[in-house]
Amino acid sequence: MLQPQKSREQSTVNTCLVSGRGSGAPSALERHRQAEHYDGRSDAVDFDEAWNILRSSLHEIHSKNASQLSFEELYRHAYKLVLKKKGELLYQKVKDFEEDWLAQTVQPQVLASISPTILCLETEAATIAATVNEKRADGEKLLRSLKGAWEDHNLCMNMITDVLMYMERVYCKDFRKPSIFTASMGQFRDCVLRSPIQSDHDRRTTIGKLVTAVILYQIHMDREGDIIDKALLKSCVYMLEGLFESEEEDESTRLYLTSFEEDFLLASRAFYSTEGSRLLLDADAGTFCRHARKRADEERDRCRSTLSPLTLPKIKAVIEEELIRRHLGDVIALENSGVRYMLDNDLVDELEMIYDLSARVDSDKVELRKAVQGRIKQLGTDVNHAASNVGMSGVVKQALPKPEITNAETGETEPQVKALDKPVNQQTAAAIQWVDDVLRLKQKYDLVLLQAFQGDQILQTAITRSFSDFINELDRSSEYLSLFFDDHMRKGIKGKTENEVDVLIEQGILLLGYIQDKDMFERYYKKHLSKRLLMKRSISMDAERQMISKMKLAVGNAFTTRIEKMFLDMNTSADLTSSYKQYVNSLGDPDPRRVELDVSVLTSTVWPVETLMTSTKEGESRSACIFPAGIERVKHGFQKFYLGKHSGRQLTWQAKLGTAEVRGFFPECKGQKKTRDLTVSTHGMLILLLFNDMGKDDTITCEEIQARTNIPMNDLFRNLQSLSVAPKTRILRKTPMSKDVKLSDRFSFNESYYNPAQKIKVLLVTSGNQVEGLEERSETERKNDDERQGVIDAALVRIMKQRKELAHQKLIAEVIGQLNTRFSPDIPMVKKRIESLIEREYLERLEKEPASYRYLA
């Protein structure tokens, strides 16, 4: 059959050659052509002949016998038909052939692989009882058959498209027809996937739907932990991805997207919805998180290995919605395993998972944030309670409910009833304990933030805010922090390395950052620092200076200038003292019993002079103490020396702040040496010197001492107490012997005083820095408020001077903005200051809306 066709073709080519050589004599050839041209039937015959060859070849190709066929020959036939303008007919014939083939041969093969067991997958009617394994095997049978059909079809259509290449290039291009390959893919979709299943009565089920059901069932099995043939699934998915709804082959019309993905997502949603609720009931938070994360990873892998990467964002959204977002709040709040439990038990890994899940579904991590903040707030409040319970001693303690028990991390013990015994010391210890507790809490949460929350910005802010909240909730936090520093500067840093001291200071400064009322802190710090400096209680001046420079970095220059000035005063005082000594020596004073003087000259505006001075009761005169003649002489001498150097200054002597070294002779003292060197307060020295002039058994009443020294009553009592009541420094005898000192008590010199040490420090009762009493406290607050008024005034004037005119609201906002670094101003107070400035004619009120002010120069 091929032979005649071939020879005919050969002859045409030969005529070509003759004409190609371009010899003359065209007439014979022309006649030949004419005959061919006018013979309409010959064309039709040509087509049928050629098509018959092509059709049988197509059949051979589909039957996998292509290796017997000559490509060149088939190509030539198709080429000829297209040149003869039979392209359209050829195209249609091929399409018809393919449709026939798919419907008659391929479809029945696929249908034959459908077992009854899998029909019920689609209808979800479990009428046929089949084991999981049977269902799997039957499902795989269908998939495998379909995969085979699809791959064969692809292979054959590639070959056929090659044969029809000329048709594609000329006919399909000129007439804008889809390539025959594309067309045949559409046929596969319609004739195989969308062909109804005969046994199905309502005729809605198609092979395609069944395939979807089988794939979904297999995925379900995979999720349940069964093993499935992923490669097989992948090739079927690949088929769905390669097929389109229309011949335009638009990306969004892939069958995978239009007829599979939605079902998959629906099934997944249902699956994870059930699983999420079940897990929440059965499992603890850690298990839930681990599982959710595992599921998310699984689905990601599934999209890579079994399904299409196109689905990844969508299935991710399903998991995040069904498994995570819906339950995350509950998981976080779980009583015995939720975030609170994890925080309390340092379950960093689990917290990290919770964080990971939260970050997936909510960039603000609201739930996690709330939980962490709530816990910090709670723990912080506990710490606050512990500190203030000690402070308020018994009275408040009974009124308050028992604070939350067992804080593993703070190790806080219940405030002791002993607090009643030594309330002030106990309170001071509690203050320091409070700072320690807060620091420990802070450290813990820093670690959690770093290790579990990956240093997340939002959580960091939230944690910082929580700390700031509870720290500022305790109104004494500034005082406590300053006491903490004081304690460490006096005792704590002894024997510590430079690095340890560094760390300690850093931590304290960190807390300072949280404190809103920095002016209060400054007030306390100055008070405590001045005592340290004046009484030389600081262990290391280096550490003090380091603290200041760190504070400067953390809270700013303005904050530390006044404190630095205090250090400067101390330095100039030391210089002053030594130059005064030189000056005295140069005078050549021969008196060997002359009192040595060590002076600290303090600038009154920088030092908290008021708080350092005796808290005098209202009405009590505030005249200076009476110094004995010897002392008075030295005092005059120095005053003359100093004023000679700096004229126009005024010196006020603060006897209360000084110390004195006195050598005492105790005639009836045991042991060889009868003298002892006593370090006492200046007031104590004044008292002791009185006894120099008295007989052995003479006594003097408290009232007389007061009259002769003019020491303020309060200080006198305290000094007498430490000189006569404190067991180790009983230099005076008191009658009657009792704990408290009364005006009528009589005192005499204790000649038989004995202490093995040569140098004895007579400690003043409550001389160290301690927590303020309630009265003192309100006094400090009042003073601080006074100072704030001045600061607010200054800020108001500064702003108005610059702006000239400003609306009320804006002015308030600017003031707050300016002062925020020091303290958060009280709005009513700002309003009052504005009123006051208007009264004093710095500002005037403008009659317009909104309410505004003008600056009056």
Place this chain on the structure above:
Amino acid sequence: MVDSVRHFSYVNEGTVSLVVGEKKTKFHIHAHKLSEVSTFFRAALESGFREAGERMITLSEDVETVDCFVQWVYHQKIRVSENRNCDLYIFADKYDIPDLKRYALTKLFRIIWKCRPPAPFKVENWYQHTSATSGLRLLIRDWYFWKASSEYLASKQFHDALIQNPEFAADLVAVLGRFNLNRMCPKPENMEIEQYV
């Protein structure tokens, strides 16, 4: 996969035979060269048909044309007559060798302004082996438009030839009509090869 390497080396590259004419003349040519220039040859050698197994492709063209093709494959240039160029063009069109198509057309383009157009029976032959949008057809049409004398166009001989080849007649009418409408037409020296390719 290793296409990029193939450009640089013939070592160990297999050849295939092109079998041509009654005497079954054989041309041995590197398979990758063929696949490179033509999708037809690539399909023939890779698609699983008989040629792929036999490493032999029988072509129905004449020996000279295939000889030209093989020369072109290895040298990218050949010296041939204008008629041969047309055959080569048709060969290239049939077997989808775009570079050869362009080569042949360019060579034709260079000479058409210098000589008379080919005889109508040749034109008819070429028309039968090309499709409506083919560049060769456009070129021949313009060739006639510019170079055929008005006496020849009016002759009985040409008239008969047009009856045999109505597509050619239609093409000529179209180009003449355009000339009439616009009262102007591009000069030959202004024409570009790109208009035909």
